Structure formats: C-alpha cells, structure tokens
Amino acid sequence: MPDTVAPPRPESATFQVDTESMPLEQVLVHTPGHEMELVAPDNRLDLLFDDILFLGNARDEHLLMCTLFEKVVDAPGAVLQVSELLLDVFQQEDARADFIDRLCRVMPETNIQAVRHELKQLAPSELHSLALTGESPLPLRLPPLPNLMFTRDLAAVVHDRIVISHAATAARSRESIIMQVLLHHHRFFNDVKDRVITLPEGVTFEGGDLLMAAPDVLLIGHSERTSFGAIMAIAHQVFEHTPIEHVLAVDLPKRRSTMHLDTVFTFASPNECVAFPPLVDDPSYGYAVHLTEGSEPGQFITDMRPNLCDVLNDLIDRDLTFIPCGGPDRINQEREQWTDGANVFAVAPGVIVGYERNRRTFEELRNHGYRVVSAENFLSYYQDSTFTPGDEKLAIQLAGTELSRGRGGPRCMTLPLARTSIHDM
Numbered sequence: 001m002p003d004t005v006a007p008p009r010p011e012s013a014t015f016q017v018d019t020e021s022m023p024l025e026q027v028l029v030h031t032p033g034h035e036m037e038l039v040a041p042d043n044r045l046d047l048l049f050d051d052i053l054f055l056g057n058a059r060d061e062h063l064l065m066c067t068l069f070e071k072v073v074d075a076p077g078a079v080l081q082v083s084e085l086l087l088d089v090f091q092q093e094d095a096r097a098d099f100i101d102r103l104c105r106v107m108p109e110t111n112i113q114a115v116r117h118e119l120k121q122l123a124p125s126e127l128h129s130l131a132l133t134g135e136s137p138l139p140l141r142l143p144p145l146p147n148l149m150f151t152r153d154l155a156a157v158v159h160d161r162i163v164i165s166h167a168a169t170a171a172r173s174r175e176s177i178i179m180q181v182l183l184h185h186h187r188f189f190n191d192v193k194d195r196v197i198t199l200p201e202g203v204t205f206e207g208g209d210l211l212m213a214a215p216d217v218l219l220i221g222h223s224e225r226t227s228f229g230a231i232m233a234i235a236h237q238v239f240e241h242t243p244i245e246h247v248l249a250v251d252l253p254k255r256r257s258t259m260h261l262d263t264v265f266t267f268a269s270p271n272e273c274v275a276f277p278p279l280v281d282d283p284s285y286g287y288a289v290h291l292t293e294g295s296e297p298g299q300f301i302t303d304m305r306p307n308l309c310d311v312l313n314d315l316i317d318r319d320l321t322f323i324p325c326g327g328p329d330r331i332n333q334e335r336e337q338w339t340d341g342a343n344v345f346a347v348a349p350g351v352i353v354g355y356e357r358n359r360r361t362f363e364e365l366r367n368h369g370y371r372v373v374s375a376e377n378f379l380s381y382y383q384d385s386t387f388t389p390g391d392e393k394l395a396i397q398l399a400g401t402e403l404s405r406g407r408g409g410p411r412c413m414t415l416p417l418a419r420t421s422i423h424d425m
C-alpha cells in the first residue's frame, strides 16, 4: 500500500473555487490517526459515529485516496494535511495562545479555564495531541476529534473567499477552532487570511452543505447542520464580495442520513451530477428558496422553487444530467445513499472518486459513459506516465469499506482550496 512521502509544500494558499468539479489544484485533508481509536461503543453516538473503525485499514484507504489525488493533480503540495499544518503553527506561541483562548470561549462548560495557565506551558506536540485526541499530560480530558477526517465540513471556499464553519454539534466545534487558528496564524494562509466570510454567533453552518453549481450560482443545504440564518449571512456577503448572483437554499429532511446537501447531491462534471432520486421526485426534498440581491443593501428578492433540479436547469446555462445514486430501485437508492453513493468527489470534470461498495451507482455511471476503474489499477496504469484529465470520463473506485462506516464519502473527506477557474479552461 503506498504511503505518502510528504511532497514539498507550496509557499502560500490560494482560495479559488468558482465551479464544483473543475480541475483540483489544492486540497486540505486529514488522514485519520489515534483520535479514531478513541471512539468506543459508549461515546460513539455523541461523536457522530455509527460504529467503531479499524484505524489501520481506514488509514491505508485514506492514504491511497491521497496518492490518487497527487497523481491526478500532478503538482507538488497539492494535498495538504491539517495535522501537519497544525503542528507547524503550534511552533508559534501566539498561535498556541489563540487556540487555548478560543477553546476556553467555545467550551465554557468544561473545566479548561481552570488549567488555562498550564495549557499555555504545554509543548507544541502536546498541544497538538490535545487538539486532535483530547489527551494531554494535564488532568484534563477532552473528547477526541474523529470527524476531522471529514475536512469538507470545516469550511468552504467561494471564489476567493472562505467561510469557516460553525459546527452544529459539540462533537465538531473544536474543528472550527483548528481551522480558525490555521487561517489566522499559519504563514501558508498569509495572503488569504483576510478573505473570510464571517458568520454571526448562534447560526450553524457546515461546509458539506455548500456547493458551487456555477460561477454565479451557489447551493446551500438547509439541513440538520446548517441554519437558515447562516444561509442568509453567507448570501449577503457573497453577493457583496464575489460574482455569485443566485443563492439556492435547499431544504432537506432534518435527519442523519441527509445531514448535509452533499449526502444527496454532488457534481461529477459541470453538467452531470449524482443525485439521490427522491431529491428529484419526492416533494419533501429539494424545495429551494431562490435568493437574489435586492435593490437596497441587506435586501433579498426571493422566489420559491419546488424542485432543485428544475431551478438549476433554469439558472445554469447548460443541460444538467442527473445520474441516480443506487440505480432504479428505491431500496438500493436508500442503501447506497446511506453509504455515500451520492457523495462523489470530482478531481477534475468527469474524473470522480466514489466508494466501490456503491455498485449500482457505478453501474449508472457506466451507463452514462464513465469507465469504471479501481484506484489501484488507475495508479498502476499511470505509474510511469502522466494522467491528463479530459480524454475520457472516469469513475474511480476506492475500497473504503472502513472509511464508509464513518458516514462520509470522498467529497466529505476533501476541502478544495483551489480549483482551476472555469474561465481558464
């Protein structure tokens, strides 16, 4: 199994995502570590895990995914690890202090305040381990962060701006602090750290709910995790600072299986998406409020659209094809949606990664002209040559038997910071 040899990291981050599925340039990931071994039968539900994972296999599967991204992007430093950036930044005293202060503010119910002074004495590696696993040499034990591997939910990039998540659950609120500290203190983010879309206290937003349908069309799920207040705050600021002209707030059933919009809908290429069929044919899904900018500051014009798919076809000037997750039968649609069949990640237009176990979804992709290939075969085929996206449509299968038990797919495990702009294609 390939192990990642850390490639040289670029000097600075760029935020640039104008359309989902454009060729990937820079992506933030987190390969699971010891924090995953701290999920136990008794705490798993609080930690948002349906089961406990075997770390060894989960890591191997994740590292294979990273190797795949490096091969497709083929540029040094395309894949950035949260854990490495955090260890870098904790070498700075001000970053450590900021992390501790934010921790005390966000979790006032714990006894962190009482050991604030001792926390400030921790070595960078000790604080790093506290941040990820909750373990430290102090008489203090915080919950681990096993969901950090779903880096998608930490933030979202809209053109040259970033929205940092306000997690809906206590289990994930420390992840947003990590992202804030990286952004504000890591030299890598120096050039972009001021381009933040800020959210008011009290609203909740997680990155898995945000999808860039086109340079001027943004989709945000109104889900179990993202509140309408957050959608309005984001809409207001993207209208002001980016080329976005339409925000669609997409209503989703507030339940675990559909926790984020990307659990039921993802783009495979600019004109193809993989969708859980009820989103297209069941009125309890996909009802969208269409927001555009009003004539006065802070005003929106809204209209109601009963079906996400129809409104998307209206707004983006290309015909969208909906590839059904799970094939024609509802039982398989539901089974494969639960194991993230609709959560594919596009590394480039028409080059997507999904979990192998979603067989019927891959069958549908094959019917739509995708060549289906395993990650291992892809890598060995291109071992000595360069892969150039665009020659054919590819659906790459990742074994993911362990990772998929964390209830997140390849899109959830990636936070693209930069993609080639549609205008440069």
Ligand SMILES: NC(=[NH2+])NCCC[C@H](N)C(=O)O
Pocket (backbone or CB within 6 Å): 048, 049, 147, 150, 152, 153, 207, 208, 209, 259, 260, 262, 263, 406, 407, 408, 409, 411, 412
């Ligand atoms: N973007 C996503 N769909 N992320 C999935 C996150 C899964 C994670 N266990 C949670 O419940 O939070």
